[in-house]
Amino acid sequence: MHELSLSLNTVDTVVAQAQKQGFKRVTKVTLAIGTLSCIEHQALATGFEFASRGTIAEAAIFEIEAVAAKVWCLDCQQYVLIAERGICCPICQGYQLKVEAGEELMIKHIEVE
Numbered sequence: 001m002h003e004l005s006l007s008l009n010t011v012d013t014v015v016a017q018a019q020k021q022g023f024k025r026v027t028k029v030t031l032a033i034g035t036l037s038c039i040e041h042q043a044l045a046t047g048f049e050f051a052s053r054g055t056i057a058e059a060a061i062f063e064i065e066a067v068a069a070k071v072w073c074l075d076c077q078q079y080v081l082i083a084e085r086g087i088c089c090p091i092c093q094g095y096q097l098k099v100e101a102g103e104e105l106m107i108k109h110i111e112v113e
């Protein structure tokens with residue numbers, strides 16, 4: 001049910017922002033989701049359908065973009081981008097990685113009318 005509460009929070013935020021700026025309809029929402037977030041995209045899409053029902057975002061298209069995770073590699077002392085959980089550093093193959101970004105959900109873009 002993680003995805004459902006995320007959807008509800010996201011729709012709330014989107015609707016509040018759009019209404020504050022005087023818009024009547026949200027047509028499209030682009031979200032960026034870190035590849036390490038463990039969020040099920042399909043479950044999230046279903047959650048949005050449910051959460052946006054009866055709001056000004058009801059007919060909106062929810063687009064989900066995956067964002068590669070940014071991690072600090074303790075072995076080679078630099079930031080590297082990794083595409084999935086459990087993977088090693090692409091440069092030194094080390095496993096001592098500290099996640100800096102890639103576990104979050106961000107509202108990237110909202111289209112309104």
Ligand SMILES: [Zn+2]
Pocket residue numbers: 073074075076077089090091092093094
């Ligand atoms: Zn490394």
